Amino acid sequence: GENVEQHPSTLSVQEGDSAVIKCTYSDSASNYFPWYKQELGKGPQLIIDIRSNVGEKKDQRIAVTLNKTAKHFSLHITETQPEDSAVYFCAASVPGTYKYIFGTGTRLKVLA
């Protein structure tokens, strides 16, 4: 079945720097890759997603890239701000279903 690996598990950056979180997936038939942000005491919230027919998607300071050949996708946050501090999860769809397999999460700390 589908497996998603996420790295790093923790990431500290200085305010204003960029942050990159990487995920790999195992099932080449996966076609949808959402990214979620989870703040302390809250549920995950979708911040950006990408489908397999697109290589890159950008929304203001957030971008996601997808390499289908290598089966990996990445989240890029530019000009980081303290409010970006949270746990970020990647996910990959399970082909033929409406299920996602989530990565193990990355705790991002933006240092002021």
Place this chain on the structure above:
Amino acid sequence: DAGVIQSPRHEVTEMGQEVTLRCKPISGHDYLFWYRQTMMRGLELLIYFNNNVPIDDSGMPEDRFSAKMPNASFSTLKIQPSEPRDSAVYFCASSYDRGEQYFGPGTRLTVT
């Protein structure tokens, strides 16, 4: 809209007791998901419904867990009997027509 509503937010119970978690999805959404989040296993899908019908319950850990959705605005996840290893944060999420999944704030369950 108030978003996905879960109750209770915190539950502490003794091993062997029955626990019932409740969820009210966003009005108009036709999909409802129950997830469990632990440090060891991350975010796992337990079961999901479409139009109140269970579609996939392959993530339900064992017979002690059961979920129902008697109508479009209410779902329950029941654990009977509860065990300490069931301690986790349980999230409910809903979506419309396979779109973005909106998560509730979660129920933190502690079984002593």
